[in-house]
Amino acid sequence: MIGVLKSMATTMKHALDGNTFTVEYPEETPEVSARFRGIHKFSQERCIWCRQCENVCPNDTIQIVTDKQRNGEQYNLHVGQCIYCRLCEEVCPVDAILLTENFEFTGDTKHDLVFNKEQLKNVPWYKDIDPLASREPDRGAWIGEGEGEVDYQ
Amino acid sequence: MSTQKEEPETPATVDEGVDVDEIESLIGDHVLEREDHLNAPGFVIRADAVQDVLGALKDRAGYDHLSCVTAEEHEDRFESIYHLRKYDDPTDELSIIVPTSRDEPVSESAESVFRTADWHEREAYDLVGVQYDDHPNLERILLPDTWVGHPLGRDYNQEKPQIVTFDENRNPLEEDHRGDGEGDTMFLNIGPHHPATHGVLHVETVLDGEQVADVNPDIGYLHRCEEQMAQNGTYRHQIMPYPDRWDYGPGGVLNEWAYARAAEDLADIEVPEYAQVLRTFSAELCRIACHMLALGTFCLDIYGDFTAIFMYAMRDREVVQNLIEDLTGQRMMLNYLRLGGVVWDVPEPREEYFENVRDFLDELPERLDEYHDLITSNEIFQARTVDTGYIDPETAKDYGVTGPVARGSGVDYDVRRDDPYGYYEELDWDVVTDDGGDNYSRLLVRMREVEQSARIIEQCVDLLEDWPEDERNIQANVPRTLKPEAGKEVYKTVEGAKGELGVYIRADGTDKPGRFKIRSPCFSNLSALKEMSTGEYIPDLVATLGSLDVILGEVDR
Amino acid sequence: MTETPLPDTIADLLGVGGFFGEALSMLLAAALVGTIMLTMTAFAGPWAKRKLTASFTDRISVNRIGPWGLGTIIVDAVRLLSKELIIPEGADRPAYDFAPIVLAGSALFAFAVIPMGNGIQLADPEVGLVFVFAMASIASLGLLMGGYASNNKFSLLGGLRAVAQNIAYEIPLVLTAASVVLFTGTLQMSEIVAIQQSTTLATIAGIRIPAWFAFVNPFAFVLFVVANLAEVGRNPFDTPEAPTEIVAGYQTEYSSAYFVLFYLGEFVHIFLGGAIIATLFLGGPAGPFLPGFVWFTIKIWAVYIFTQWCRSAIPRVRIDQLIGIGWKGMLVLSFANLVLTAAILGVTGL
Secondary structure (H helix, E strand, O other): OHHHHHHHHHHHHHHHHOOOOOOOOOOOOOOOOOOOOOOEEEOOOOOOOOOHHHHHOOOOOEEEEEOOOOOEEEEEEEOOOOOOOOHHHHHOOOOOEEEOOOOOOOOOOHHHHEEOHHHHHOOOOOOOOOHHHHOOOOHHHHOOOOOOOOOOO | OOOOOOOOOOOOOOOOOOOHHHHHHHHHHHEEEEEEOOOOEEEEEOOOOHHHHHHHHHHHOOOOEEEEEEEEEOOOEEEEEEEEEOOOOOOOOEEEEEEEEOOOOEEEOOOOOOOOHHHHHHHHHHHOOOEEEOOOOOOOOOOOOOOOOOOOOOOOOOOOOOOOOOOOOOOOOOOOOOOHHHOOOEEEEEOOOOOOOOOOOEEEEEEEOOEEEEEEEEOOOOOOOHHHHHHOOOOOOOOOOOHHHOOOOOOHHHHHHHHHHHHHHHHOOOOOHHHHHHHHHHHHHHHHHHHHHHHHHHHHHHHOOOOHHHHHHHHHHHHHHHHHHHHHOOOOOOOOEEOOEEOOOOOOOHHHHHHHHHHHHHHHHHHHHHHHHHHHOOHHHHHHHOOOOOOOHHHHHHOOOOOHHHHOOOOOOOHHHHOOOOOHHHOOOOOOOOOOOOHHHHHHHHHHHHHHHHHHHHHHHHHHHHOOHHHOOOEOOOOOOOOOOOOOEEEEEEEOOOOEEEEEEEEOOOOOEEEEEEEOHHHHHHHOHHHHHOOOEHHHHHHHHHHHOOOHHHHHO | OOOOHHHHHHHHHHOOOHHHHHHHHHHHHHHHHHHHHHHHHHHHHHHHHHHHHHHHOOOOOOOOOOHHHOHHHHHHHHHHHOOOOOOOOOOOHHHHHHHHHHHHHHHHHHHHHOOOOOOOOOOOOOOHHHHHHHHHHHHHHHHHHHHHHOOOHHHHHHHHHHHHHHHHHHHHHHHHHHHHHHHHOOOOHHHHHHHHHHOEEEEEOOEEEEOOHHHHOHHHHHHHHHHHHHHHOOOOOOHHHOHHHHOOHHHOOOOHHHHHHHHHHHHHHHHHHHHHHHHHHOOOOOOOOOOHHHHHHHHHHHHHHHHHHHHHHOOOOOHHHHHHHHHHHHHHHHHHHHHHHHHHHHHHOO
C-alpha cells in the first residue's frame, strides 16, 4: 500500500505546486532555437543557377527551369513535400537559398504549398532573426579534395 | 563441442579475430568459394546446405546471433546473405552467402536453426523474391498478401502503380471463422487502429476467455520503402536525412550513425576525434529521449490515457528535445551527421549551451527518483509487470533479440562496448543488465540506462568544453561525390535505442548504393512477442508490447 | 419526516393539492433534482475532469472559451450531439438502444432518495438505503447490454469484465453499508443522516464533533471508498473501459447522443457514489455555517476529486487480480469490518 500512497502523493505534489509546462500559443510564441529549420527564403539576386540544390535534394523537391543561355526562369520549391533537411542551403555556394526559422505557413490545398521564386523571396524572418548568422556549416568540408585523385564533376 | 576454439576477443588479426581456417575445417565441404566483405569473411555455400552449415556454426563454433538476412538480386543470380555473429563478441563476424539461380530461386530455410530467420526470410521473399524451403510460414510480411511482384527485384516495374484488394484480408464486419475450429477460442484483431499498439501494428490474437492462446503480429502498415529510397540517393548527402525516419523515437543520431558507420567503412573515411565526441554526445541525448518515450508509453498502457506518468515523461523528453534542437536545428528529424563528421559544432555561446545541458543533468536524478516513487515502487504496478512477458535468455538469443529487451533477460550484449565506435571506449560507463526477463526488468534496465547515458553526456560535455580551439575539427575532408569500388560489401551495426541497428551496403561503382539493407532491432524484438505473451492475459499482452518498445517506423521501414 | 419532502414543499409553494397537484409537484421536484445533478455532471465531465487532469500533469487545460474555460461545456455538448449516430450492423437493436438509458437512468433514479440538505429529497421511504443500492446495481445490467449488443468483441470483453467487477465488489460494498446500519438501526436515509449529526462523538476544545461514521469507524470508510471506486469503474479498477486494452470496452460502438448518455451516466454514477459516501459516512448535508446543500455539494465533489486523483496516479489492476482482490480480499475485510463495528458499538455504547 505504501507504494500506492507514494504515487498518489507525488501526483498531488505536482497538482499543488502549480508549475505548468504549457506554452500558450498563439499568445506566447514558442522559443525556437537559432538553428531551427523552417521554411525557405530564396534570393534571386544571389543565385547563380548552378543547380547544386536541385541535385542534392533527396526527394526532388526543387525544380529549376533555365533557358538556353542558362538564365534562370523558374525556381519552384514544393514546401509541402520538402523534408527540411537543409542540404540545399548547405551546398549552395552563395547562400541564395536559406531556411528561416519561420514555421507558421499554411495552405489550403497541396498545390498552395508549391512556392515559386516570388513567394520564396517574400518569406518573412521569424522574429527578425537572420539564420545565417547562427549557422556556420564547415564549407571547407564538402569542397574538400579527397585523397589524390581529381574530382571531375 | 569442438576442442579447437578460435580466439574470442582479440581484434588484432586481419579478420578481426575470426579464425578462417577453423571455419573452413568445420564447413569446408559445403563451401563453394570465398568472398570477403569489408567487415567479415564470407563463405559461399550451396543452397541446400544452409541448415547444415548454420547449424554447425551455431552449435560448434559458437555463432549464436543471426544478425541479419540480406537478399538481393543480381543479373545472374539471387543471393541470400546470412550475417552471423556471436553474442559474446560481435566483432567475430561471418557472412554466409547462398546464391540461387534466377529461374528457380529456392534455398533452404534457416528457421530451424535460428528462430529469427523466420521473419527475415519472409521479408526476403516478400521484397526480393527468394523462396525458402522448410519455412513454416512463407507469406508476405511487409506488403499486403495480395501484392503482385517483388519490389526490390530487378524485374519489377517501379513506375506502374498497383491497386491491391483485401480479398482474404479481414472484412471487419464479416463473420470471422478463424478461431472457430478450436471450440472455445475467440479471434480478436488488436489494431491497427488501437490506442495501445504504438503505431499501426496489427496483432491477431486467439483468445481463450481473457487468456491469449496465440499471437501473430501482422506488420507492414508503415512500410515506406526506406531501403529502396536509400538505394536511390547518393551516399554523400542524400541518404543521410532518411535514417532519422526509422526510429522516430526520436533516435535521430543513433540511426544516422548506423548509416554513417557503414558508409564510412565502405569509403574508408576517418572521422576526427572532436566529431566523435560530438556524435557520442548527441547520440546519448537521443537515447535518453527515446527511453523517456518508451517509459511514458509503457506506463500509458498500464495506467490508461493521459495519466500523470506519461505526461511527466513527455515533459522530460521535451527538455531533451530542446537541447537537441539547439544543437542540430530540429527536434526529431535531425540530419546532424555527415559522412566524415557532424554538420555543426556546439552552438555559440558555448558556455550557455553547456550550462543548459548541465542543468538538465542536475535535474535528472531527481526526476528519476520521482519515477521510482511513482511507478517502480507502486505495488499495483509491480503486480502488473513482474512475472509477465517473460522471456528466457536462450530464447531471446534465438530470436535475435538485442537492446534493453535482451539486457533485461540477462544477455550481456551492447555494441557500444563490444564493437566500439565513437568515443565510447574512452569514457567511463557501464552496461546495465537485469536477470528478471519480465516487463519490470526491462523497465528498470531502461531507467538505469538513462542514468548511464547521463554519465556519458557529462563526460562528453567536460571534454567538449576543454577541447583546444584549434583542434575542433568537425568534418573530415570528403570528396563531393563518393563512388566506392564496385562489389564492396559491408555490414556494420550500432547500438540504437531499441537494440542493434545494422546497415548493410553493397556498392556497385556508382554514387548510389547497389543494395541497402537495414537490420532493425524492433523487427527482431517484435518477432519474440509470441514467446512472451502466449498463456497470459490481454492486459499482459498490451504491457509486453509496450515494454518491447516497438517503433513501427523501424519495424516496417 | 414526510415520505416525500421536496414534492410536498413544492405543492405547498404552489398551493395545489389533490391527486393532480401531487403528481405535478412530484414531476417538478424530480425535474429539479435531475437538473441539479445533470448540471453538476455537465461541470464535472467536460470541464472539471480536464482541469483536474491538467493540474496533476503540469498543464494548463481548457482556458480559452469563456471565463476559466467554462464555455467548453457548451461547446462539447454541441460537438458531441452533432456527431453522426452510427449504429453498427448486426447490433442487437432494442438492447443496444436501452443500454445507455439504463446506465444514465439508474443513477438518476437512485438520487431520488438521497438527502441533499435543505429539504431537497424527493422521497424518503423507510428502505431508502436498499433502494439506492438496488438502483446502482441496475447499471451493471446496462453495461452488459451495451457490451453484448454491440456486435463487437472488444465491447463483449468490456461488458463481461464490467459484470464480473460489479458483482465482485457489490457484496463488500453492501456489507460495509450494513455496518452503518448496525450503527444507525434504520435504513431510512434521512434518519441515517440525522443520527450521525445528532449523536456527539466527542467534544474537543469546545467544538462538538458529531458522530459521522467516518470518525467512528475509519476502517469501514476506507473500505467503502475503495469498493466504491470499483463500482463506478475508476482507476485502479477501470478494467471495463480500459482504453489501452480493449479500446473503449462497452462504449466502443457508441457515438453521438448514446455516447453522451454513457459519458454523463458514468459521471452521474461517480457522483452517486460520492453521495452515498457522504450520506453514510460524512453526515450528508451536515456542517457548520453554510447551508446543508452547499456542504453536500462540497462533499460529493471532494469524492469526485479523489477519484480523479486516483485516476492520475494509480495503475489499473488486471482483471484476474481484480476479481481476486474482490472475492478474497475485500469480502473477508468487510466481514471483519462487521465484527469490528459490533465491537466498537458495544464498547462505546453509541
